Amino acid sequence: MEKQAHAPTRVGIVGLGYIGTVVGEGFVQHPDGDVVAVCDVDTDRLDTVGDRFSIASTHRYRKYESMLEDAPLDAVLVGTPHTVHYEQVVAAMDRGLAVYCDKPLAVDLEHAKALVARDAHADEPTLMVGYQRHLQAAFRHARARYRDREPTWVAASITQDWVADSAGTWRLEPSLSGGGFLADTGSHVLDGVCWTTGLEPESVRASMDFHDDEQRIDRRAHLDVRFANGATGTFSFLGDAPAVREHIHIWDDEGAVYLEGKEWGSRRMFEIERDSGEHHPYIDPRAEQSRAAAFLETVREGTEPPATARDALTVTALTQAAYESARAGERIDVDLEV
Incomplete structure (x- = not known):
């Protein structure tokens, strides 16, 4: 029997920065996707990307509400500043549209919980968060190891010249970013570790150096995390280093998994055995x-x-607890209860 053909998923893009154009290009090139509308407050960017994606002038919008109301959509890509994710995701889901939202899903813990509660209903449209390590072969291979064993200790770090890269953008504006390097690039590392291992953070003690006088945009963060199974972990994030490097060690009773990589390419993985030997799958x-x-x-x-x-709630809860801990100078519980 021949498979029935299906119409491409019609996608609208809100926010035409890096995520909107890079992930958006993936929708343009995929036979099952069709980008039919774009939205951005910057008219020059709107015209540039609109031309690049061959979007009709009538389907180029400056207000996402107008796009959701007028455009013939099945799904929405949300690639806007972090603090507006929640309202845009909710607006799209209210119209029955599937949503791909860049990370973090929300910077407000109650917003993240509300989306988890909503996502639990079977009749709600698809909601996917942009944590691409879930798609990377190295992380998926490491995750398979922890189906039948528990980690005991984690050490993870990432560096980037993030402060310089973010100069003049919304990422250094707290009302739009909702945080600094931890909330942005660091979000991927927190998610990668928690998703790979299945560990649930229970409490965190954090220290930070801030880029701004109001202590809202961190340039360096160090987290000491305790997990529900008794494991512990250290996470270090430096946002004014010369280059992007990521290193993750996950130890258990039989040895360890080591994941590492540079810039934004795929990560590599190898296993450390009890006798200190190494296995490179x-x-x-x-x-x-x-x-x-x-x-x-x-x-x-x-x-x-x-x-x-x-998955996104775990990251938001741990991130917000870390900021609270750094400012208060004490260990803070991580609230994952929905």
């Missing part, structure tokens, strides 16, 4: 699914997305 990053492809498959098949609202 064959991992082919060419088989990795793009974020756009994974989202379109999830929408088409009606399956759970690779990165869920619940």
Whole structure:
């Protein structure tokens, strides 16, 4: 029997910065996707990306509310500043549209909880969060190790010349970013560790150096995390280093998994044995699914997305507890209860 053809998923993009254009390009190039509308407050960017994606002038919007009301959509890509994610995700879901939202899903803990509660209803549209480590072969291989064993200690770090890269952008404006390097790039590392291991953070003690006098934009953060199973972990984030490097050690009773990489390419992984030997499994990053492809498959098949609202809640809860801890100078419990 021949498979029935299905119409491409019609996608509207809100926010035409890096995520909107890079992930948006994935939708443009995929046979199951069709970008039919774009939205941005910057008219020059709107015209540039609109021309690049061959969007009709009538489907180029400066207000996302107008796009949601007028454009013929099945799904929305939210690639806007962090603090407006929640209202835009809710507006799209209220119209029955599937949503791909860049990380973090929300910077407000109650907003993150509300989206988890909503996402739990079977009749709600798909909600996928942009944590691409869930799609990377190295992290997926490491995750398989922890189906039947528990980590005991984690050490993770990432560096980036983030402060300089963010100069003149909304990322250094707290009312739009909702935080600094931890809330932005650091979000990926917190998610990668928690998703790979299944660990749930229970409390955190943090220290930070801030870029701004109001102590809202961190340039360096160090987190001492205790997990519910008794494991502990240290996380270090430096946002004014010369280059991007990521290093993650996950130890258990049999040895460790080590994940590392540079810039924004696929990560590598090897296993450390009890006798200090090393095993390098064959991992082919060419088989990795793009974020756009994974989202379109999830929408088409009606399956759970690779990165869920619940995954995102863990990151938001730990991040907000870390900021509170750094400012208060004491250990803070991580609230994951919905």
